Amino acid sequence: MKHIDIKKVLDNGNDYLSGDLTVCGWVRTARDSKAVAFIELNDGTCLKNLQLIVDKDKINADVLKDAMAVGTSIKAVGQLVVSERNGYEVQVKEMEVLGVCPSDFPLQKKRHTVEFLRTIPHLRVRTRYFESVFAVRSELAQAIHKYFHINGYKYVHAPIITGSDCEGAGEMFRVTTHDWKTEFQTEEEYYANDFFAKKAGLTVSAQLEGEMAAMGLGKIYTFGPTFRAEHSNTTRHAAEFWHIEPEVCFAEIDDIIEIAEDFIKFIIKEVMANCPDELQFFNQWVEKGLIDKLNNVVANDFGRLTYTEAVEILKNCGKEFKYPVEWGVGLQTEHEKYLADEYLGKPVFIVDYPADIKSFYMKQNADGKTVAATDLLVPGLGEIIGGSEREWDMEKLLSAMQKRNMPTEGYEEYLDTRKYGSVPHSGFGLGFDRMLMYITGVQNIRDTLMFPRTVGSL
Numbered sequence: 001m002k003h004i005d006i007k008k009v010l011d012n013g014n015d016y017l018s019g020d021l022t023v024c025g026w027v028r029t030a031r032d033s034k035a036v037a038f039i040e041l042n043d044g045t046c047l048k049n050l051q052l053i054v055d056k057d058k059i060n061a062d063v064l065k066d067a068m069a070v071g072t073s074i075k076a077v078g079q080l081v082v083s084e085r086n087g088y089e090v091q092v093k094e095m096e097v098l099g100v101c102p103s104d105f106p107l108q109k110k111r112h113t114v115e116f117l118r119t120i121p122h123l124r125v126r127t128r129y130f131e132s133v134f135a136v137r138s139e140l141a142q143a144i145h146k147y148f149h150i151n152g153y154k155y156v157h158a159p160i161i162t163g164s165d166c167e168g169a170g171e172m173f174r175v176t177t178h179d180w181k182t183e184f185q186t187e188e189e190y191y192a193n194d195f196f197a198k199k200a201g202l203t204v205s206a207q208l209e210g211e212m213a214a215m216g217l218g219k220i221y222t223f224g225p226t227f228r229a230e231h232s233n234t235t236r237h238a239a240e241f242w243h244i245e246p247e248v249c250f251a252e253i254d255d256i257i258e259i260a261e262d263f264i265k266f267i268i269k270e271v272m273a274n275c276p277d278e279l280q281f282f283n284q285w286v287e288k289g290l291i292d293k294l295n296n297v298v299a300n301d302f303g304r305l306t307y308t309e310a311v312e313i314l315k316n317c318g319k320e321f322k323y324p325v326e327w328g329v330g331l332q333t334e335h336e337k338y339l340a341d342e343y344l345g346k347p348v349f350i351v352d353y354p355a356d357i358k359s360f361y362m363k364q365n366a367d368g369k370t371v372a373a374t375d376l377l378v379p380g381l382g383e384i385i386g387g388s389e390r391e392w393d394m395e396k397l398l399s400a401m402q403k404r405n406m407p408t409e410g411y412e413e414y415l416d417t418r419k420y421g422s423v424p425h426s427g428f429g430l431g432f433d434r435m436l437m438y439i440t441g442v443q444n445i446r447d448t449l450m451f452p453r454t455v456g457s458l
């Protein structure tokens, strides 16, 4: 269907002033006066609507009646004119209703709660809020690829179905073709007869494959869906989320922290440059001060604290926490929020966590107690990045696995990377959907995904 995107019309209207043009879209609002009707048309290519001015004498009354219903899809042909208020508008000469929209269309009202909109994920993309969310989501993904591309990283596609649980946390979704009813007596027998002839699951992280790829390609990143069967019913956890995992050879912990900060600033700047209308929308309706916040993030250095310092700060801050802090315990969201929101008021890297609360693959520090791991905490949200330098000494890696009662079976290929020309290397994982929350101010991860998957909800 030959037509012009509304974004093009509004951005480069002067190119379309001579002759007629055709636009298509959905009716966002319509109002009527004696001789003319005004229709606000949106086609999803930009947040702004294009105003159509319909001379009632020129358009069939039945067609116009249908076209005035919110949600109707129409095609309009007319003359583009300059308008003081709207930039450009169209004086309609012909109009066709593509799909009528009956009055039970749930988006009649101007404003709905996000909770209500969550019940209609298939329709909420037609609101300004979600049009903005998904526009920024798309630009953010492009910005991420751009950063790695211009910095010489190779984009690697890691498998989604996997046999190993990278984080060792037992949060894998199982992949099977077996019926629920089986005659198998033992677990081994059950899996031996399954599709892959072994236990398989959905990936919780592409890191281990990423490390193997980096050990030949030098600098790589993965960017794909990640699945975790965590029973965390929070505003920041999804069972299916998108994950960016760079892995860099010849990089130690300080190098990867520097890369992470540079990366976060770059992608924020890109989104600010490419989504000004959307960020303005979020700044006005979702998080007051959002644009100032983002400007501050790109202009200032991130903070840095060791885990040990963070624990001391939390113990001496005079605040009552639900979960008491002691050296050796994992930091809870309330602790992370205190450190990033109240104590520093900016993003902060926490480094050198106790080995016992972190994964087996992290580089063991000389103190014998901590590992070269880092989490990036941001105000309002907590952890958005988890990363580390990797243990590249075979003996130390094996002993960390033994300590956790992990079998070496299934990790032979991973261990080979330490056997054949091992090198210092580091990487991190950024939760894409959490990053989107941070850039937009959206408070619930369920409102960053088209069809969010969370515990108890598919």
Ligand code: 4AD
Pocket (backbone or CB within 6 Å): 166, 167, 204, 205, 206, 207, 228, 230, 236, 237, 238, 239, 241, 243, 245, 246, 383, 384, 385, 386, 387, 388, 427, 428, 429, 430, 431, 432, 433, 434, 445
């Ligand atoms: O801290 P995590 O578990 O680290 C890893 O998976 C490492 N293998 C990454 C690496 O070094 N390559 O997860 C990384 C990030 C978290 O900081 C968080 O932003 C996000 O992934 N994340 C989730 N996002 C949404 N829902 C969940 N259930 C998430 N779990 C982790």
Ligand code: MG
Pocket (backbone or CB within 6 Å): 375, 383, 385, 386
């Ligand atoms: Mg983590």
